[in-house]
Amino acid sequence: xxxxxxxxxxxxxxxxRITDDQYKIGSKLPTGEELAEEFNTSKxxxxxxxxxxxxxxxxxxxxxxxxxxxxxxxxxxxxxxxxDGLLKVIGEEHVDSKIHTFSIELPSKTVAEKLNIDMKDYVxxxxxxxxxxxxxxxxxxxxxxxxxxxxxxPKHLKKSVxxxxxxxxxxxxxxxxxxxxGVVAGEFDANILGVDTGEFLIEVDKVVSLASGEPFEYSKxxxxxxxxxxxxxxxxx
Numbered sequence: 627x628x629x630x631x632x633x634x635x636x637x638x639x640x641x642x643r644i645t646d647d648q649y650k651i652g653s654k655l656p657t658g659e660e661l662a663e664e665f666n667t668s669k670x671x672x673x674x675x676x677x678x679x680x681x682x683x684x685x686x687x688x689x690x691x692x693x694x695x696x697x698x699x700x701x702x703x704x705x706x707x708x709x710d711g712l713l714k715v716i717g718e719e720h721v722d723s724k725i726h727t728f729s730i731e732l733p734s735k736t737v738a739e740k741l742n743i744d745m746k747d748y749v750x751x752x753x754x755x756x757x758x759x760x761x762x763x764x765x766x767x768x769x770x771x772x773x774x775x776x777x778x779x780p781k782h783l784k785k786s787v788x789x790x791x792x793x794x795x796x797x798x799x800x801x802x803x804x805x806x807x808g809v810v811a812g813e814f815d816a817n818i819l820g821v822d823t824g825e826f827l828i829e830v831d832k833v834v835s836l837a838s839g840e841p842f843e844y845s846k847x848x849x850x851x852x853x854x855x856x857x858x859x860x861x862x863x
Contacts, residue, residue, distance in 0.1 A: 636675025
């Protein structure tokens, strides 16, 4: 089994220490040099881990001042940027995927509008479930235009599709537009997520765009409401 990436070890350890009051609200973290020595890694890797907590609003970093603890984290929060998939945030060794559908078809009117394409333009339709440490995590339904994301294969779905897009296709992912709503579980949701039909779920609809502004993904991801936490941090510039 692969080890957790070092930056994730930094992230998880500091997060745990804040939760356990080893680092109290209002206190400053050890310096980057001290943390790099403790974790036997580079200052850049430490910064990558602490920046995730800055993104969560748990830490605040100021030049010449250091990194301050602002508040305690939500236990099950996970930080996702537009190009951060589940494997990147949690670690590949913790995530399993099961592909239920991988097909090429014409889009519905809604899908075409979300992706800003013609209804005659073919898309991949992907349905897969995700498991974290062997426990059901989410059920995803994703659409991507063939014209923008060529060569996608089932093998890419077992790992990170975003990694294929950025590393192999050399495309830059820039932004996400997200909608969150409540839905009830259908029979398929219930079978995959281990819930009762009709149980309340959280659905996250997402359109992700490239640096060019072109939308390349429209997805609908369903989560069990007990495992879902939404958090937004607004920072004055």
